[in-house]
Amino acid sequence: MQTNQPHSLRIQFLRSWSIYAPGDVVAFEATRARSLIDSGIAQRRPPSPTEKPQDKSPPAKDHPKKPADSKSKSPTSETMP
Numbered sequence: 001m002q003t004n005q006p007h008s009l010r011i012q013f014l015r016s017w018s019i020y021a022p023g024d025v026v027a028f029e030a031t032r033a034r035s036l037i038d039s040g041i042a043q044r045r046p047p048s049p050t051e052k053p054q055d056k057s058p059p060a061k062d063h064p065k066k067p068a069d070s071k072s073k074s075p076t077s078e079t080m081p
Contacts, residue, residue: 007029007030008027008028008029008030008033009027009028009030009033009034009044010025010026010027010033010044010045010046010047011025011026011027011028011033011036011037011042011043011044011045012024012025012042012043012045013025013026013036013041013042014040014041014042014043015040015041017036017041017042025045
């Protein structure tokens with residue numbers, strides 16, 4: 001009889017355990033993961049292939065930069081007498 005259990009489970013730690021800190025998300029062999037979940041040390045995190053690492057850079061602007069107005073004069077565009 002086959003089971004539909006994955007070989008590993010993603011978990012998120014709720015408390016410190018071994019080298020892991022609260023908030024760490026790791027994949028463990030299913031038996032170990034269930035043991036940590038049952039003991040209240042971790043919670044299950046479903047697999048998320050679309051999850052991307054957090055980018056700390058500011059979000060990109062939706063609109064392109066406007067070209068400089070050709071009618072405005074800048075000090076460098078004035079002609080010298």
